[in-house]
Amino acid sequence: MATIGVFDSGSGGLSVLREIRKLLPESRFIYYSDNAYCPYGEKTAEFVTDRSRAVTDLLLSKGADVIVVACNTATAAAIATLRAEYKVPFVGMEPAVKPAASGTRSGVVGVLATAGTLRAPKYLNTKGQYADAVKIAERVGKGFVELVENLDLDSPHAESVVRASLQPLLDEGADTVVLGCTHYPFLLPLMQKIAPDGVRFIDPAPAVARRLVDVLDTAGLARESSSPGVELLASGTDTTLRKLFTIL
Ligand code: DGL
Numbered sequence: 001m002a003t004i005g006v007f008d009s010g011s012g013g014l015s016v017l018r019e020i021r022k023l024l025p026e027s028r029f030i031y032y033s034d035n036a037y038c039p040y041g042e043k044t045a046e047f048v049t050d051r052s053r054a055v056t057d058l059l060l061s062k063g064a065d066v067i068v069v070a071c072n073t074a075t076a077a078a079i080a081t082l083r084a085e086y087k088v089p090f091v092g093m094e095p096a097v098k099p100a101a102s103g104t105r106s107g108v109v110g111v112l113a114t115a116g117t118l119r120a121p122k123y124l125n126t127k128g129q130y131a132d133a134v135k136i137a138e139r140v141g142k143g144f145v146e147l148v149e150n151l152d153l154d155s156p157h158a159e160s161v162v163r164a165s166l167q168p169l170l171d172e173g174a175d176t177v178v179l180g181c182t183h184y185p186f187l188l189p190l191m192q193k194i195a196p197d198g199v200r201f202i203d204p205a206p207a208v209a210r211r212l213v214d215v216l217d218t219a220g221l222a223r224e225s226s227s228p229g230v231e232l233l234a235s236g237t238d239t240t241l242r243k244l245f246t247i248l
Pocket of ligand 1 (some may be wrong): 038041070072
């Protein structure tokens with residue numbers, strides 16, 4: 001009977017938990033928002049690795065058998081270290097450049113992610129594999145994490161913040177945009193409003209959820225729990241976390 005720990009720098013990882021629960025509705029989850037230290041995207045890899053260790057220790061102390069790093073920035077900075085230092089399995093985020101590269105018709109793939117993700121070797125390697133096949137245009141989703149943490153998902157201010165990072169990708173010809181940060185799917189309705197019809201947005205969360213199911217099965221961990229549900233924890237105030245959870 002597995003307990004699945006899930007963490008992010010804030011509430012963004014709920015977009016991953018949502019997809020996981022579609023596949024594992026009878027499982028038990030502990031979700032940890034490290035929002036006292038959010039955003040991770042502008043911090044050093046060392047800082048994000050230290051926080052990822054601290055959150056892992058806490059989730060393990062609460063009985064987690066497997067941990068989902070529902071944060072692209074923490075995956076890029078820390079997952080190799082976590083896997084080397086801990087015995088439990090970790091499932092991380094993959095920037096969905098591969099499905100984007102095979103789906104684009106214009107030959108231009110847009111990637112929206114944090115600064116930490118875009119400069120990480122993990123992302124640069126992935127990108128390098130597709131550099132010959134497609135053009136990759138990137139932008140940091142500047143201010144996106146703050147919008148989500150402030151629950152500002154559809155105001156005129158939110159629209160102008162989202163437009164400022166998305167429009168340059170569209171102007172470069174991107175017809176497929178990778179959501180490379182787990183906060184960004186909460187801004188998808190705004191992005192769809194801004195982008196012309198036919199632009200596709202790719203959220204890697206469903207693929208991560210499928211990977212988690214494989215990892216549970218391989219580790220011999222039961223999918224169902226006798227006490228299914230989600231425990232929500234945060235290092236800072238948990239108001240946003242609880243609100244976003246109710247509208248998932
Ligand atoms: N949600 C995170 C990610 O997927 C991090 C956002 C941040 O804290 O900067 O990258």
